[in-house]
Amino acid sequence: MQNNLPVWPGDTIGKGRNSVLVVMNGRIVVKPQWDYGSPARVEPMQPVVAVQGKRVRLECRASARPPPHISWYKDGKPVADIALRRFRVQNYRRRSVLVIRHARRDDAATYECRAQGAVGPAAIARANVSVLPQVTAAPDTPPGAPCPMPDPASYCLNGGTCLFFEVVQEQACKCPEGFNGQRCENKDVSNRSSMYHSYTCKLGLSTSYYC
CATH class of the missing domain: 2.60.40.10 (Immunoglobulins)
Structure with missing residues (x-):
């Protein structure tokens, strides 16, 4: 059976253990492998x-x-x-x-x-x-829990909410709008508390709250 596949100059048509058969100028030439590739x-x-x-x-x-x-x-x-x-x-x-x-x-x-x-x-x-692993950034201020006392409402004045922060083992007051201070005892004449909930500054928990 005749092989009619085209053969071009430089084509490799066979390979031995240490040599290759290459078509050069119409002839089949045996060349060492190291001459053919790197x-x-x-x-x-x-x-x-x-x-x-x-x-x-x-x-x-x-x-x-x-x-x-x-x-x-x-x-x-x-x-x-x-x-x-x-x-x-x-x-x-x-x-x-x-x-x-x-x-x-x-x-x-x-x-x-x-x-x-x-x-x-x-x-x-x-x-x-x-x-x-992915690292989730901790919030600036840890969440507070209700104060562990018989009557927490009596600690904060003017309707403030008493919160206990376990990380520092201290309690603080979340003051309603218009009041500030450690126990919400002061009236905020500047009315800045309309923008922030006031926590006592003594905890040093965060600078994101106005005191």
């Missing part, structure tokens, strides 16, 4: 510190002649075998990008980029990925 090389990757729930992006830049084949590994296991939609690999001619969406704590690992050229061993670059 081993792969990769650039080092930097460690990544991510926050849980955020995106992780690793980029591997590699070079070889012809362009290398790039694959990713997590703790020595192929990422291609990880059946997670959160993992996505984007391959380009001389680089590859691994994207992890919505990072989780168990995504923390050592990731490898392996670039395999036409000749020579694979080139490897590694990056350690750490995933930190």
Whole structure:
């Protein structure tokens, strides 16, 4: 049977253990592999510190002649075998990008980029990925609980509400509009209390309240 497939100059039509068959000037020439291609090389990757729930992006830049084949590994296991939609690999001619969406704590690992050229061993670059938990900022003023006394209404005057702040083990008064002071005993002539609820200043809990 005749093979009618076109053959172009420079095409590789066969490969031996240490050589390749290349079409040169209309003839088939046996050339050593090291004359045909170059081993792969990769650039080092930097460690990544991510926050849980955020995106992780690793980029591997590699070079070889012809362009290398790039694959990713997590703790020595192929990422291609990880059946997670959160993992996505984007391959380009001389680089590859691994994207992890919505990072989780168990995504923390050592990731490898392996670039395999036409000749020579694979080139490897590694990056350690750490995933930190999300931190929620505490409010400036902790919420107060009702004062632990038989008659808390008698402590605060002029209709104020007695609150106990466990973090400092002290009680304070939440004054109604028009009053301020430690026990709401003063009438606020400036009427600034219409904008803020007054707490006693002695607690030092927050500067966001007018005293």
